[in-house]
Amino acid sequence: MVDVVLREVSKSFQEVKAVDGLSVKIDDGEFFTLLGPSGCGKTTVLRLVAGLETVTKGEIYLGEVRVNDVPAKDRDVAMVFQDYALYPHMSIFENLSLCLKVRKVPKQEIRQKVDEVAELLRIGDLLSRKPSQLSGGQQQRAAVGRAIIRKPKVFLMDEPLSNLDAILRVSMRAELIALQKRLGTTLICVTHDQVEAMTMSDRILVMNRGQVQQLGTPREIFSHPANKFVETFIGTPPMNFVECDLLEKEAILDAGEFRLEVPGYLRSIMTDRKLEKLVVGFRPDKIIVYTRDPPEHAIQARVFVREELGNQAILSMRIGEYIIKSLVAEDVLAKPDDTVWFLPRENSLHIFDKKTETSIAGCE
Amino acid sequence: MVVKSERMNVFRTYHLKTHAFLILYSLFILLPFVWIGITSLKTQEQIYADPFALPIPAHPEVWLDAWIKGRFSEYITNSFIAVFATLLTVALVASMAGYGLGRYKSKLGPTLLKIFLVGIFTPNQITIIPLYIELKQLSLLQGGPVTYLALVLVYSAFRIPFATYLMAAFFSTLPRSVEESARMDGLSSFSIFRRVMLPLSLPALMTISVFNFIMTWNDYLFAATIINDPAYMTLPVGMQFSILGFYTTYYNTAAAGAIISAIPSIIFYLFFQKYMLRGIGGLGLVRA
Amino acid sequence: MRVAVRRSLREGPYLFVVPALLLFFSFFLYPAIIGFFYGLTGLDLRKGTSLDFIGLKNYVEALRDPLMQAAFRNSLYVAVVSSPILVFGGLTSALLVAKKGLRGKAAYATIIILPVAMPTIATSMIWEFIYDSQWGAINTILERSSLGFLTTAWLHNPTTALTAIIVTYCWTFIGFHMAIYFSIIQSIPKSIPEAAAVDGLSEFQIVTRIIMPLLKPGFGLSIVNTVAGAFTYFDFVFLMTGVSGGGGFTWTDTMILWIYRNGIAFLKIGYSSAGAAYTTLVVFALNFVILRRLKIW
Numbered sequence: 001m002v003d004v005v006l007r008e009v010s011k012s013f014q015e016v017k018a019v020d021g022l023s024v025k026i027d028d029g030e031f032f033t034l035l036g037p038s039g040c041g042k043t044t045v046l047r048l049v050a051g052l053e054t055v056t057k058g059e060i061y062l063g064e065v066r067v068n069d070v071p072a073k074d075r076d077v078a079m080v081f082q083d084y085a086l087y088p089h090m091s092i093f094e095n096l097s098l099c100l101k102v103r104k105v106p107k108q109e110i111r112q113k114v115d116e117v118a119e120l121l122r123i124g125d126l127l128s129r130k131p132s133q134l135s136g137g138q139q140q141r142a143a144v145g146r147a148i149i150r151k152p153k154v155f156l157m158d159e160p161l162s163n164l165d166a167i168l169r170v171s172m173r174a175e176l177i178a179l180q181k182r183l184g185t186t187l188i189c190v191t192h193d194q195v196e197a198m199t200m201s202d203r204i205l206v207m208n209r210g211q212v213q214q215l216g217t218p219r220e221i222f223s224h225p226a227n228k229f230v231e232t233f234i235g236t237p238p239m240n241f242v243e244c245d246l247l248e249k250e251a252i253l254d255a256g257e258f259r260l261e262v263p264g265y266l267r268s269i270m271t272d273r274k275l276e277k278l279v280v281g282f283r284p285d286k287i288i289v290y291t292r293d294p295p296e297h298a299i300q301a302r303v304f305v306r307e308e309l310g311n312q313a314i315l316s317m318r319i320g321e322y323i324i325k326s327l328v329a330e331d332v333l334a335k336p337d338d339t340v341w342f343l344p345r346e347n348s349l350h351i352f353d354k355k356t357e358t359s360i361a362g363c364e
Numbered sequence: 365m366v367v368k369s370e371r372m373n374v375f376r377t378y379h380l381k382t383h384a385f386l387i388l389y390s391l392f393i394l395l396p397f398v399w400i401g402i403t404s405l406k407t408q409e410q411i412y413a414d415p416f417a418l419p420i421p422a423h424p425e426v427w428l429d430a431w432i433k434g435r436f437s438e439y440i441t442n443s444f445i446a447v448f449a450t451l452l453t454v455a456l457v458a459s460m461a462g463y464g465l466g467r468y469k470s471k472l473g474p475t476l477l478k479i480f481l482v483g484i485f486t487p488n489q490i491t492i493i494p495l496y497i498e499l500k501q502l503s504l505l506q507g508g509p510v511t512y513l514a515l516v517l518v519y520s521a522f523r524i525p526f527a528t529y530l531m532a533a534f535f536s537t538l539p540r541s542v543e544e545s546a547r548m549d550g551l552s553s554f555s556i557f558r559r560v561m562l563p564l565s566l567p568a569l570m571t572i573s574v575f576n577f578i579m580t581w582n583d584y585l586f587a588a589t590i591i592n593d594p595a596y597m598t599l600p601v602g603m604q605f606s607i608l609g610f611y612t613t614y615y616n617t618a619a620a621g622a623i624i625s626a627i628p629s630i631i632f633y634l635f636f637q638k639y640m641l642r643g644i645g646g647l648g649l650v651r652a
Numbered sequence: 653m654r655v656a657v658r659r660s661l662r663e664g665p666y667l668f669v670v671p672a673l674l675l676f677f678s679f680f681l682y683p684a685i686i687g688f689f690y691g692l693t694g695l696d697l698r699k700g701t702s703l704d705f706i707g708l709k710n711y712v713e714a715l716r717d718p719l720m721q722a723a724f725r726n727s728l729y730v731a732v733v734s735s736p737i738l739v740f741g742g743l744t745s746a747l748l749v750a751k752k753g754l755r756g757k758a759a760y761a762t763i764i765i766l767p768v769a770m771p772t773i774a775t776s777m778i779w780e781f782i783y784d785s786q787w788g789a790i791n792t793i794l795e796r797s798s799l800g801f802l803t804t805a806w807l808h809n810p811t812t813a814l815t816a817i818i819v820t821y822c823w824t825f826i827g828f829h830m831a832i833y834f835s836i837i838q839s840i841p842k843s844i845p846e847a848a849a850v851d852g853l854s855e856f857q858i859v860t861r862i863i864m865p866l867l868k869p870g871f872g873l874s875i876v877n878t879v880a881g882a883f884t885y886f887d888f889v890f891l892m893t894g895v896s897g898g899g900g901f902t903w904t905d906t907m908i909l910w911i912y913r914n915g916i917a918f919l920k921i922g923y924s925s926a927g928a929a930y931t932t933l934v935v936f937a938l939n940f941v942i943l944r945r946l947k948i949w
Contacts, residue, residue, distance in 0.1 A: 052846050072849040085847035089865045098861070099851040146851070156850075382748050383756075389745065390763045393823070399789055400778045415787045457671045464668030476669060483680060485876055485939070487884035489908050490932050493915035493924050494683035494690055521679035524672050557668070582771040585886040589916055600773050604891070608777065615781065622777040626770050633769035637762055640769065644828060645835020647873055 002063030002153045003028045004049060004186060009058035011044055018044040020210040021058070026188060026203075031180050033189045035197040035233070036207035042190045045207075046156050049188060051075045062153055078147035079156040082163065084139045086131035092142050093127040099150050117145045120179075137168045144176075148183060155180070155187040161196055173200060194234050198222065206230050228357040231281055231350065237314055239281040240324045243354065246278060253280055257320035258299040260349070277354035286348035287326040289315060291334050294341030303338045317342060404430075404619035411615050423616070430607065430620035438595070439602030440628060446512055446598055447580045450519040451573045454527050457520065458572065459565055462531020463557055467543070477532060483525030484647075489585060496589055507593030514590045515598070519580045527572045530646050534568040535561065574636040575643030581629060599625055684932070690925035697919035710926035719902060720927055723910035726814055727931075730906060731882030731938075733815070737822045739874050742829025743867070747859060749830070750837045752845075761834065765827035772824075772887035779820040780892055783807045807893055813904045817888050824888075825881075829874050836870045837863065871946060876939045883907045883931050907931045 004026040011019040019041045026032045034042035047053045049060060051072030060067050067075055086095050096117060097110045105113075118124040121141040131139055140160065147155055160176065161169045177200050180187045191197055197204050198218040206213040206221065206229075214226040225231040231239050244253035244260070253260040260280065290298060301317035301324065308330075315334055317324045326342060334340045351360045403411060404426055405419035431437070465473050495518065499505050504514035542564070546556045584600040591597050597605060607621035633640060694706040714720050749760050767775065782789045783806035791803040806816040840863065848858045886908045893904040905913070907927065915924030 050850055052849065072846075073852045073854060075850075077850060079847065079850045081843040081847055083841060083843050085841065085843035087844060087848070087862060098848075098853070102852050102854075102857060146847075150852075379751070379754060382751055382754060386745070386748055386760045390760060393763050393767060393827075396778050396782060396789075396823075400781065403781065411787055415789065415792050453675075457675060461669040461672030464665030468665035470665050473665065476673065479681075480676070483676060485880075486680075486684060486932075487880040487935065488680075489884040489886055490687065490911075490928050491680060491683035492908075493911060493921060493928055494687045495679065496916060497690070497695075497921060498679070498683055498686075517675065518679050521675045524676045525680075528672050528676075553668075578769050582769075584772050584891070585912075600771050603771075603773050608773065608891075615784075615787065618777060619781065622774040626774040629769050629771055629774075630766070633766065634762070637765065637769075641761065641765065641831050641835060644765075644768075644831035645838075647832060 002186060003030075004154055004188065005059075005061040006045070006049075007059045007061070009045070009048060009060060010056050011041075011048060011053060012056045017210050019048070022210075022212060023058075024205060024212070024215060026186060028186055029184050031177070031187050031189070031200060031202045033191060033197040033201040033204045034207060035191060035194060035204050036213075037192055037233070039209075040207040041210040042205075042207050043158055044210075046079075046158055046188060046190045049154065050077055050079050050156050076152050077154045077156055078150065078152040080140075080143045080147050080158065080160055082159040084131070084143040084163075086139060086142055086146070088131055091128050091130055092123065092134070092145075095131065095142060096127075096146050096149050099146065103150070113149055117149045120148075121145050136163055136165075137172070140164065140172065144179070148179075148185075151183075151185070153186070155185050157187065157189045159191055160189065162191070162193065169196075176200065195236065198234070206233060224359070225350065226359050228279060228281070228352050228359075231352075231359075235283055237284045237325045237327065239283050239350070240287075240322075242280050242282075242322060242324075244278045244280050253278065255280070255322070257322060260344070261297065278360070279352040279354050279357070281350040281352065282344040282348055284314065284325045284327040286345045287324070287342050288345060289317075289326050289328050289332055289334065290341040290343075291332060291338070295343065298341035298343045300339060300341050303334045303336050303340055306335055315340070400619045400622055404616055404623055406616050408614065408616060426616045427620045427624065430617045430624055433617065434603055434607040434621045434624065436599075436603075436621075436624055439597055439599040439606075442596055442602070443581055443598040443600075443628075446515045446519070447577060449512065449516045450523065450580050451576055453516060453520045454523045454576055455569050455573055458524055458527035459531050459562060459569060460557065461524075461528045462533075462565075463535050463561055465528070466532035466535030467538075467561075477529065480525040480528050484529060488522045492585060492589060495586075499590060505590065505592055507596070509596070511591050511593055511596040515587065518586055518590065519583070523576045523579065526647070527576065530572055531565065531568060534565060538564065570636075571639045571642045571646065574632075574639035575646075577632060577636075578629070578640060581632075599628075687925045687928045687932075690922055691929045693922045695921040695925075696923070697921055706922070710923045711929070714923065714926045714930065719905070720907075720910055722903065723905045723907050723927075724930075724934075726904060727883040727906040729814060730818055730821075731879050734818050734821055734882060735875060735878040737818075738825055738829050738878050739871065741822065741826040742831075742874065743833050745826065745830045746833035746837060747863070750834055752842075761830070764830055767824040768827045768831075770824070773891060775820065775824055776888060776891035779816075779823075779888075780807065783816055783892075808901070810901075810903050813893055813901070814889075817892055817904060820888050820892070821881075821885070829877070832873055833867055833870045836867055840866055868946065872943055875942050875946070879938050879942065880935050883935050886912065 006022055006024050009019055009022045010017065022041075022045065034045055036042045044053065048055055049062075051067065051070060051074075055068060062075060062077070086092075087098070090098070093114055096114050100110045100113065114127065115124070118127055121144060123138060123141050123145060126134060126138055126142070131142065134142065140163070144160075147157075161172055164172060173196065189197075189200065198221075201218060203215065203217055204221055205215045208229050214221055214230045216224075221230060222234055225234060228241070232241075242255045242260075244255045246253060246262075253262060294300070299319060301319040303315055304318045304323060305314075305316040307314040307316075311330050313328055313330060313332070315326050315328055315332075317326065317340060324342065328334075352358065353360055399416075402417075402419055403415070405422040405424060406417075406426070407423055410417065410419060410423075464470075465477050496505075499514050499518075504510050504517075538561070542560060543556060546560050551559070581598075582600060583598075584604075587598045587601045588604075591601055594602075594605065603621060603625050607618060691710050692705060692707060693703045694709070695701070695703055745760075745764055748754075749757055749764070754760075781787070785791060785803070785805040785808070788806070790806065794800055794803050804812060806812050845858050845862060848862050853861065883906060885906070889904055889906055889909055890912070893901055894909055902909075902913070908931070911924045911927045911931065913924075914920045914927065918924075
C-alpha cells in the first residue's frame with residue numbers, strides 16, 4: 001500500500017528509446033492506467049516498476065524506498081501477465097501458494113489464505129486442476145488470485161482483459177474495479193483499450209512513442225485532450241478532424257468545402273495568438289444530423305455508409321474529400337446516398353495547432 | 365532511504381561466472397581441434413620435437429598428401445550420392461506419411477504413429493546382424509552400384525520414424541482452411557499434397573533433412589557392413605580404409621586426413637546449425 | 653464390408669503412408685524382430701546356410717560366455733558413468749546458455765554442439781592422438797608437469813581404456829543433450845520465469861521449481877538415449893580400441909561390439925542374434941524402469 005514515483009525514467013534497448021524521461025507520481029490506493037498503442041512503452045514502464053527491466057536513467061521509488069537496484073523478487077509487487085503465466089505443471093492451488101511457500105509461510109496459513117482468495121474469486125472448485133484445464137476467464141482469475149494472495153504493495157496488470165471475450169470482459173471489468181476498491185492496493189494497469197482505461201481508472205497516463213502525452217482523470221482527458229494524438233486515441237468512434245484556415249479576423253474557420261463559425265468563447269483565445277493553419281476536431285456524438293429542413297449554417301453532405309449499432313448508428317458522411325462520422329439515434333433514418341445536413345453542437349469544437357498538434361482550445 | 369542490495373551485483377557476476385564456465389567448456393571442446401590442426405601442418409620431426417609447438421614453418425603439403433592418399437574426392441563423392449539420395453527419399457516418403465497421419469482422422473492412424481514412435485526409440489544397431497542377412501539374401505551386398513541402393517534403403521528406413529513423426533506433428537498444426545479451399549477448387553488429395561502441402565512444409569523438411577544429413581553422413585557401422593566394394597565406400601569407411609592406417613607412422617598425414625574428413629560436416633553444420641538445433645529439439649519435444 | 657474396406661483404402665490416408673511403412677518395416681522393423689528368431693537357430697554362415705531350429709541353446713551359451721559377460725559389464729559401466737555426465741552436463745550447459753541476457757549464446761551453443769556433427773572417424777582419430785602414449789597431449793602434459801609416472805597407454809591399458817572412451821563419448825554428446833534441454837527451455841514462455849521472479853523466487857528456485865519440472869520429457873529422452881547408447885553405440889569403441897589398427901582388443905567391448913564380432917566377423921549369426929536379443933530386452937527394460945521411476949511413462 002504505497003505510492004509509486006517515477007523520476008525522469010528512461011529505458012533504452014540498444015538504440016531504441018522505449019521510455020523517454022517519464023516522471024509521474026502514482027498515489028497510494030489509486031487505480032492508475034497506462035494507455036497507449038502497441039509499442040508506446042507502457043508495458044516497459046510496467047516492467048520497470050516490477051523490476052523485470054532495469055532503468056537506463058532515472059529513479060523509481062516504491063513508497064520511500066528507491067528500488068532501482070532491488071531485484072523483482074524483493075520488491076513486494078505482484079503482476080498479472082497478459083498471458084497469465086500460470087505455472088503449467090502445477091495445480092491452481094500450488095500456483096497460488098508458491099509465493100507463500102518460498103516465504104516459509106506455515107502450511108495451515110497457506111491453506112487458509114488460498115481458500116480466502118479462491119472464494120473471493122470464485123475459483124474454489126478449480127484448485128486441484130492444472131491451468132490447461134481452465135477456461136480463459138478462469139485462468140485470469142487464478143492469475144489475479146496469485147497476485148493478491150500475498151497482499152503486495154503494488155499490483156501490476158498487463159492488458160488484463162484483452163484475451164477475454166466481449167461479455168467476460170465487461171463483467172471482469174466490474175469485478176476488478178470492485179476488487180481494487182476493496183483491497184485498497186495501488187494498481188497500475190496497462191492497456192491499449194481506451195474504454196477500459198476510461199471506465200476503470202482513477203487517473204490515466206496516455207503514452208505514445210515512449211513519451212507522455214497526457215496525464216489526468218478520465219474526465220479531464222476526454223473533455224480536454226492535450227493534443228491530437230490523445231484525441232484520436234480516446235473516443236469511439238474517433239473524433240473527426242478537419243484542417244482549417246482561420247479567416248476574417250478570426251471568426252471563421254475555412255475547411256475548403258465548408259465553413260464553421262468560431263464560437264464566441266473561443267474568439268478571444270484565437271485572437272491572442274498568430275494562428276493560420278489549424279486542425280479542428282469534433283466528436284461524432286456531438287453532431288446534429290438533419291434529414292430535412294436544415295438550419296442556416298448546416299453543412300450539406302451525402303451519406304456514404306451506415307453502421308447499425310442497435311439503438312444508435314454511425315453515419316459516415318462525405319463532403320468533398322472529407323468523411324465525417326456521426327453517432328445518431330436509431331430514429332435518424334438516413335441511408336447511403338441520402339443527402340443530409342449536419343452541424344457540430346454548440347461549444348463542442350476542439351482546436352489544435354496544425355504544426356505542433358497541441359490543443360489550443362476546446363471543452364465540453 | 366536507499367536500499368542497496370548486493371544481489372544486483374551478484375546478478376552481474378552471475379553472468380561473469382556463467383561466461384567463465386562456458387568459456388572453459390568451449391575450450392575443452394575446441395582445443396582438440398586446434399591441436400590436431402597444428403599437428404597436421406607439421407613434419408614428423410616437428411611432432412617428435414614438440415607436440416605442442418606451433419607449426420613454424422608450416423607444411424601445408426601434408427594436407428595435399430593426405431587428400432590424395434586418403435582418396436577423399438572419391439569417398440566424398442560417394443557419400444554425397446548416398447546421403448542425398450537418402451535425404452530425398454526420406455523427405456518425400458516421410459512428408460507423405462506425415463500428411464496422411466497428421467491431417468486425416470483414421471482408425472489406424474494413431475496406431476501407426478505409435479509404431480513409428482517405437483522406431484524412434486529403438487537403437488538402429490540392434491538390426492545389424494539380421495539386416496546383413498537380409499541384404500545378402502536380396503543380393504545387395506555384392507558390390508557395384510547396388511551398394512548405393514542398399515545404403516539408401518537402410519538409411520532411409522532408419523530416418524523415417526523420426527521424420528514421419530515430425531511431419532505428422534507439423535501437418536496437424538496447419539489450418540484446415542488451406543486444404544478446404546483447395547478441395548473446393550477441385551483438387552484431388554494427391555494434388556493438394558503436391559501443390560499445397562509440400563511447399564508449405566519446406567521449413568520442417570529442412571529441419572529434418574539437416575538432422576538426417578548429419579546422422580547419415582557420419583554413419584560408420586552400417587556403411588562398414590554394407591559396403592564391400594572399395595570403389596563405393598562412403599567417407600567414414602573409406603577414410604578408415606585408406607588413411608587411418610597411416611596413424612601409427614605418419615601422425616601428420618592422419619591428422620590432416622581427420623580434419624579433411626571433418627570439414628564437409630563442419631561446413632554443413634555451421635550453415636545449417638539452426639536447423640540442426642531444431643531437429644534435436646524436435647526429439648526432445650516429441651517426448652513432451 | 654469389402655466395399656467399405658476398399659473405399660476407406662482409397663479415400664483414407666493409408667495410401668500416403670504406405671511407402672514410409674514399407675521402407676520402415678522392411679529394413680528396420682523386420683530385421684529388429686527377426687533377430688529374436690535367428691537366435692533360436694544354429695545359423696552359422698561359415699558352416700552353411702541352414703536354419704536349423706536349436707531352441708534356446710544359443711541363449712544359454714551366450715549367458716555362459718565370459719566375453720559376453722564382460723561386454724555386458726562394460727556396457728553397464730558405460731551406462732552408469734556416462735549417463736550422469738551427459739545428463740548433468742547437457743542440463744547445466746543448457747541452463748547456462750539459456751540465461752537471460754547472456755551475450756554470445758549462439759556462439760556457445762554452436763561450439764558445444766559441434767562435436768555431434770563430426771564424423772566419428774575424425775573424432776576417433778583426434779582422441780586417439782590425444783591419448784597416444786608417446787606423443788599424445790595427455791602424456792606430454794603429464795610429463796612436463798613432473799607427473800610422468802601417471803602416463804600410460806590410455807587406450808591400451810585395460811584399466812583405463814574404457815574410461816578413456818567414455819571421455820571421448822561425453823565430449824561428443826553432451827552437446828546433443830544440451831540441444832534437447834535447450835530447445836525445451838526455449839519453448840517455455842518468458843513470462844513464466846518472470847512471473848516466478850515477481851512471485852519472489854530466487855534464480856535457483858526458479859530453475860529447480862519451475863524449469864526443471866518442465867524439462868521432464870527432456871530427461872526422459874536423455875536417459876533413454878544414454879542407456880541405449882551405452883549398449884549399442886558402436887563407433888568409438890570399435891574405432892579406438894576394437895580394430896587392429898587401434899588395438900584390436902576385446903576387453904573394451906560393449907554389447908554391440910560383441911554382437912558385431914560374433915555376427916559379422918565370425919559369422920555366427922544365430923549366436924550373435926541371441927546376444928542382440930538380450931541387448932534389446934535389457935535396453936527396453938532399463939528404459940522402462942528408469943522412466944517409470946521418473947514418472948514419465
